[in-house]
Amino acid sequence: xxxxxxxxxxxxxxxxxxxxxxxxxxxxxxxxxxxxxxxxxxxxxxxxxxxxxxxxxxxxxxxxxxxxxxxxxxxxxxxxxxxxxxxxxxxxxxxxxxxxxxxxxxxxxxxxxxxxxxxxxxxxxxxxxxxxxxxxxxxxxxxxxxxxxxxxxxxxxxxxxxxxxxxxxxxxxxxxxxxxxxxxxxxxxxxxxxxxxxxxxxxxxxxxxxxxxxxxxxxxxxxxxxxxxxxxxxxxxxxxxxxxxxxxxxxxxxxxxxxxxxxxxxxxxxxxxxxxxxxxxxxxxxxxxxxxxxxxxxxxxxxxxxxxxxxxxxxxxxxxxxxxxxxxxxxxxxxxxxxxxxxxxxxxxxxxxxxxxxxxxxxxxxxxxxxxxxxxxxxxxxxxxxxxxxxxxxxxxxxxxxxxxxxxxxxxxxxxxxxxxxxxxxxxxxxxxxxxxxxxxxxxxxxxxxxxxxxxxxxxxxxxxxxxxxxxxxxxxxxxxxxxxxxxxxxxxxxxxxxxxxxxxxxxxxxxxxxxxxxxxxxxxxxxxxxxxxxxxxxxxxxxxxxxxxxxxxxxxxxxxxxxxxxxxxxxxxxxxxxxxxxxxxxxxxxxxxxxxxxxxxxxxxxxxxxxxxxxxxxxxxxxxxxxxxxxxxxxxxxxxxxxxxxxxxxxxxxxxxxxxxxxxxxxxxxxxxxxxxxxxxxxxxxxxxxxxxxxxxxxxxxxxxxxxxxxxxxxxxxxxxxxxxxxxxxxxxxxxxxxxxxxxxxxxxxxxxxxxxxxxxxxxxxxxxxxxxxxxxxxxxxxxx
Amino acid sequence: xxxxxxxxxxxxxxxxxxxxxxxxxxxxxxxxxxxxxxxxxxxxxxxxxxxxxxxxxxxxxxxxxxxxxxxxxxxxxxxxxxxxxxxxxxxxxxxxxxxxxxxxxxxxxxxxxxxxxxxxxxxxxxxxxxxxxxxxxxxx
Numbered sequence: 048x049x050x051x052x053x054x055x056x057x058x059x060x061x062x063x064x065x066x067x068x069x070x071x072x073x074x075x076x077x078x079x080x081x082x083x084x085x086x087x088x089x090x091x092x093x094x095x096x097x098x099x100x101x102x103x104x105x106x107x108x109x110x111x112x113x114x115x116x117x118x119x120x121x122x123x124x125x126x127x128x129x130x131x132x133x134x135x136x137x138x139x140x141x142x143x144x145x146x147x148x149x150x151x152x153x154x155x156x157x158x159x160x161x162x163x164x165x166x167x168x169x170x171x172x173x174x175x176x177x178x179x180x181x182x183x184x185x186x187x188x189x190x191x192x193x194x195x196x197x198x199x200x201x202x203x204x205x206x207x208x209x210x211x212x213x214x215x216x217x218x219x220x221x222x223x224x225x226x227x228x229x230x231x232x233x234x235x236x237x238x239x240x241x242x243x244x245x246x247x248x249x250x251x252x253x254x255x256x257x258x259x260x261x262x263x264x265x266x267x268x269x270x271x272x273x274x275x276x277x278x279x280x281x282x283x284x285x286x287x288x289x290x291x292x293x294x295x296x297x298x299x300x301x302x303x304x305x306x307x308x309x310x311x312x313x314x315x316x317x318x319x320x321x322x323x324x325x326x327x328x329x330x331x332x333x334x335x336x337x338x339x340x341x342x343x344x345x346x347x348x349x350x351x352x353x354x355x356x357x358x359x360x361x362x363x364x365x366x367x368x369x370x371x372x373x374x375x376x377x378x379x380x381x382x383x384x385x386x387x388x389x390x391x392x393x394x395x396x397x398x399x400x401x402x403x404x405x406x407x408x409x410x411x412x413x414x415x416x417x418x419x420x421x422x423x424x425x426x427x428x429x430x431x432x433x434x435x436x437x438x439x440x441x442x443x444x445x446x447x448x449x450x451x452x453x454x455x456x457x458x459x460x461x462x463x464x465x466x467x468x469x470x471x472x473x474x475x476x477x478x479x480x481x482x483x484x485x486x487x488x489x490x491x492x493x494x495x496x497x498x499x500x501x502x503x504x505x506x507x508x509x510x511x512x513x514x515x516x517x518x519x520x521x522x523x524x525x526x527x528x529x530x531x532x533x534x535x536x537x538x539x540x541x542x543x544x545x546x547x548x549x550x551x552x553x554x555x556x557x558x559x560x561x562x563x564x565x566x567x568x569x570x571x572x573x574x575x576x577x578x579x580x581x582x583x584x585x586x587x588x589x590x591x592x593x594x595x596x597x598x599x600x601x602x603x604x605x606x607x608x609x610x611x612x613x614x615x616x617x618x619x620x621x622x623x624x625x626x627x628x629x630x631x632x633x634x635x636x637x638x639x640x641x642x643x644x645x646x647x648x649x650x651x652x653x654x655x656x657x658x659x660x661x662x663x664x665x666x667x668x669x670x671x672x673x674x675x676x677x678x679x680x681x682x683x684x685x686x687x688x689x690x691x692x693x694x695x696x697x698x699x700x701x702x703x704x705x706x707x708x709x710x711x712x713x714x715x716x717x718x719x720x721x722x723x724x725x726x727x728x729x730x731x732x733x734x735x736x737x738x739x740x741x742x743x744x745x746x747x748x749x750x751x752x753x754x755x756x757x758x759x760x761x762x763x764x765x766x767x768x769x770x771x772x773x774x775x776x777x778x779x780x781x782x783x784x785x786x787x788x789x790x791x792x793x794x795x796x797x798x799x800x801x802x803x804x805x806x807x808x809x810x811x812x813x814x815x816x817x818x819x820x821x822x823x824x825x826x827x828x829x830x831x832x833x
Numbered sequence: 834x835x836x837x838x839x840x841x842x843x844x845x846x847x848x849x850x851x852x853x854x855x856x857x858x859x860x861x862x863x864x865x866x867x868x869x870x871x872x873x874x875x876x877x878x879x880x881x882x883x884x885x886x887x888x889x890x891x892x893x894x895x896x897x898x899x900x901x902x903x904x905x906x907x908x909x910x911x912x913x914x915x916x917x918x919x920x921x922x923x924x925x926x927x928x929x930x931x932x933x934x935x936x937x938x939x940x941x942x943x944x945x946x947x948x949x950x951x952x953x954x955x956x957x958x959x960x961x962x963x964x965x966x967x968x969x970x971x972x973x
Binding site for chain 1: 847850861862875876882909910919936937944948949953958962971
């Protein structure tokens with residue numbers, strides 16, 4: 048069998064392949080050759096074959112059959128074999144394969160090998176992919192190597208220790224003694240990795256942090272030497288001595304100095320020195336300055352130093368190099384919370400960055416601009432941001448629009464300005480506005496009562512030209528529906544009123560309905576708006592009736608339902624129409640992320656439905672407590688619990704239960720919510736101490752029939768002002784003869800402290816047939832929701 | 834921490850890939866393609882840092898080759914920028930010929946410089962010392 052080809056020839060051949068198929072063919076041929084070579088246990092060429100396998104793995108082809116071969120290579124005595132074997136192990140193996148455990152012994156032997164390069168290999172591999180078991184076994188060896196005088200090994204051992212600590216945090220104590228004189232080394236490699244090790248230990252354990260604070264003077268000294276020493280060819284990068292080490296030390300100083308006055312004071316001088324002496328013409332110098340600035344901002348530095356840091360950042364912003372500007376914007380974003388005034392000084396430069404061509408810089412500048420908006424500069428900043436919204440890439444528009452809305456809400460100098468800004472956003476970036484912005488905007492408009500006429504006029508003008516931007520059209524339709532009368536009567540004070548007839552308004556709303564560009568939701572808005580106008584317009588009611596009846600046969604189910612209901616309003620409930628469709632009241636202000644109290648337009652009919660229902664009376668379906676009551680003869684037992692007001696049976700039943708020897712410790716009586724066909728569901732209540740609007744209900748379902756009930760599913764619905772959370776049930780089978788129960792927890796959020804009502808739906812299988820039932824639960828005791 | 838280290842050519846072919854945090858094999862190709870697309874689409878005067886998902890990419894172009902390093906939030910971007918340049922200088926010193934035919938050697942150099950996502954050694958001579966030993970042993 049001819050000798051297998053070398054790696055470089057393989058690479059050369061593969062590079063000549065013109066198509067993916069050709070490449071795959073070559074690779075498969077080579078794989079087959081490699082596999083047969085492995086089977087023959089060929090020792091001489093194994094190294095070469097594995098190298099080729101690694102290359103193919105990098106290209107994306109499967110190479111798992113090479114894993115064992117890597118192990119064999121590691122076990123070999125030749126250095127070249129070991130080298131490729133360990134490399135293969137690092138690339139092909141990881142914790143998830145069981146094979147890697149076989150390596151543990153080899154690594155152990157190699158850690159004690161006579162050649163330092165072999166030891167280095169073992170450390171490297173262990174440090175990259177050692178699992179927790181391997182780390183535990185070999186931690187002792189690593190610790191030994193950490194104390195050796197060989198700098199080549201020491202630096203690798205330090206990073207290996209970092210990996211061990213990450214995998215097995217309990218072993219951190221073990222490495223503590225070895226760290227004692229790590230910083231005394233002259234070798235920069237060791238210094239660097241030791242600093243990394245110290246950083247890792249400090250980040251993981253506050254005790255270590257306190258312990259290592261005493262190293263601050265030493266670190267400061269090392270840093271000083273680096274800066275003050277002359278040219279050293281070994282570590283020089285563009286005139287600066289070992290910038291990587293400087294950056295690392297600065298980071299460690301940052302961690303040590305945080306929240307600690309003494310250490311911060313010790314560092315002040317050196318930080319000032321670094322900040323003023325470093326060359327800023329090259330990237331290297333700027334890298335160090337960047338790290339210095341981050342450190343100054345994080346520790347408890349004196350104010351002079353902080354001002355120096357921000358000025359450095361300001362200088363960065365004016366630099367021509369994009370990288371530096373990016374870095375400056377990032378750091379300013381981090382510091383804007385703490386040093387707001389200082390950053391404000393650079394506001395104009397930051398705003399200029401919005402016009403930069405670079406996407407990364409633009410994003411940073413945008414975030415920073417939003418952070419800088421305050422009551423004083425809001426007008427100017429908004430102008431710039433709106434201009435930015437006009438011209439930026441689509442990926443920014445959504446975030447920018449949301450940011451503008453938030454800022455406008457917080458700092459708007461006048462209502463008119465606010466509405467103008469919103470209009471501007473809607474017209475420029477209308478299709479990118481987030482869905483939740485629409486209800487917020489509607490609420491805002493409702494609340495600014497004096498601006499209604501102006502708003503509806505502007506919105507009308509906006510969609511006259513173009514009704515493709517959905518959020519804009521939705522808001523506009525809603526407003527036209529609400530304030531159409533103001534529009535037609537030409538009452539606007541703020542600007543020149545336009546002459547609009549009722550027909551024109553209906554024209555535009557109908558075109559929205561018909562247009563292909565309108566989403567289903569938008570159409571819903573438009574139809575409801577048209578309906579509302581029937582009470583506000585006087586001469587076009589017939590036209591409205593016609594439109595509404597057309598949509599009674601629309602394919603879109605939502606539209607159809609609305610149209611049918613509105614038709615019914617016209618025909619059978621015409622007397623109720625004005626009351627139902629009258630002007631919406633001013634809505635309560637909610638936090639932007641609160642539960643959706645703002646009902647959408649279709650909520651009108653729903654709230655009407657809820658209100659027209661008669662309030663729950665005291666007459667409840669018979670429950671066991673009531674039965675007991677009857678047995679005791681008399682339903683007007685005076686309430687025993689002083690807090691409960693005089694009420695009908697439900698609370699009396701509860702008190703009876705208390706008389707029978709308090710079943711629940713919280714004092715809220717439990718109720719039987721449902722009892723039919725042998726299925727009984729009891730509710731027990733608990734009020735949360737931390738949040739008084741939360742009631743936790745535990746339901747217990749039991750089965751008194753002689754057959755089990757299987758596939759039991761409990762569902763519940765509550766009125767709109769509540770929020771419900773159903774946790775998973777204990778099981779789905781209720782055993783017969785009351786021998787067991789299913790428990791499930793329901794959490795109800797009731798911020799308005801309204802009376803708790805619930806509709807439940809039960810589905811289960813019983814006696815071979817599927818059963819389903821709906822019920823209303825109205826007998827909640829007042830303590831559960833007050 | 835450095836998450837990955839890639840060398841890609843202008844056509845999008847990966848010449849070297851090293852991952853310091855485990856990524857599924859099938860996801861790697863997609864990751865590499867996306868990363869390259871974002872780097873290739875940037876012009877000369879845009880900055881070398883790109884934000885991608887939850888990490889940052891630092892890239893540098895050398896003729897037809899792009900070197901891209903993925904880092905997380907804790908790393909100093911400009912130091913990594915310097916690291917890339919350092920790496921290229923080391924490769925320059927060692928390889929007289931075209932790099933790509935000796936992929937295993939490049940991996941070894943990378944191993945000497947970066948261990949488990951952290952910088953180990955940046956001095957050129959010290960990095961290359963074990964490699965010279967390896968060469969001597971291989972010849973012998």
